[in-house]
Amino acid sequence: DVKVTQSSRYLVKRTGEKVFLECVQDMDHENMFWYRQDPGLGLRLIYFSYDVKMKEKGDIPEGYSVSREKKERFSLILESASTNQTSMYLCASSQQYNEQFFGPGTRLTVL
Amino acid sequence: SQELEQSPQSLIVQEGKNLTINCTSSKTLYGLYWYKQKYGEGLIFLMMLQKGGEEKSHEKITAKLDEKKQQSSLHITASQPSHAGIYLCGADISGGYQKVTFGIGTKLQVIP
Numbered sequence: 001d002v003k004v005t006q007s008s009r010y011l012v013k014r015t016g017e018k019v020f021l022e023c024v025q026d027m028d029h030e031n032m033f034w035y036r037q038d039p040g041l042g043l044r045l046i047y048f049s050y051d052v053k054m055k056e057k058g059d060i061p062e063g064y065s066v067s068r069e070k071k072e073r074f075s076l077i078l079e080s081a082s083t084n085q086t087s088m089y090l091c092a093s094s095q096q097y098n099e100q101f102f103g104p105g106t107r108l109t110v111l
Numbered sequence: 112s113q114e115l116e117q118s119p120q121s122l123i124v125q126e127g128k129n130l131t132i133n134c135t136s137s138k139t140l141y142g143l144y145w146y147k148q149k150y151g152e153g154l155i156f157l158m159m160l161q162k163g164g165e166e167k168s169h170e171k172i173t174a175k176l177d178e179k180k181q182q183s184s185l186h187i188t189a190s191q192p193s194h195a196g197i198y199l200c201g202a203d204i205s206g207g208y209q210k211v212t213f214g215i216g217t218k219l220q221v222i223p
Binding site: 004031033035040041042043045048056058088090092094096097098099100101102103104105107 | 113142144146151152153154155156159199201209210211212213214215216
């Protein structure tokens with residue numbers, strides 16, 4: 001079975017903290033994605049990567065950065081967390097032009 | 112406005128009833144994906160459609176992509192409480208690196 005795991009299910013951070021969200025997939029997929037999901041706005045793409053050390057901005061990259069040093073791992077970084085980054089964060093991976101497989105999500109609260 | 116419009120936004124049906132969820136775009140859908148999400152959890156892949164006129168079924172769920180590849184429907188036959196959740200359509204509308212745009216979702220409740 002394809003497995004995408006995320007480092008935390010729930011996370012509470014304070015404004016201004018640096019936050020790391022980790023995602024690991026075990027299917028040797030080329031593509032990896034970070035989304036955030038908010039009520040009424042749906043899933044929005046933050047960043048994606050189609051290869052190691054490669055990254056592309058999605059629709060809402062402001063306030064975020066990413067790192068992909070190894071094929072199986074894709075990290076999302078909030079350099080200085082703000083309250084408007086309170087959200088559900090979902091990681092996904094895929095083979096080229098195939099369906100994406102999602103992790104269980106991390107619900108981040110920034111106080 | 113959303114690039115992918117889903118309708119209805121929410122649906123309450125009685126167990127055993129059929130239902131349809133629609134996903135519409137003004138752009139060509141190069142790949143159309145249907146997912147289901149339980150509240151507070153990740154998305155579970157249901158089906159992928161790529162060709163105009165394509166139809167796929169899995170158990171009691173059938174998805175179709177119209178000939179013009181701008182609209183898809185998801186049909187559930189004889190709904191059960193296990194079908195409850197949020198259904199999302201996603202599509203590659205750029206024809207690029209499989210950058211998928213998602214609809215807001217349709218919340219389905221099935222009343223026993």
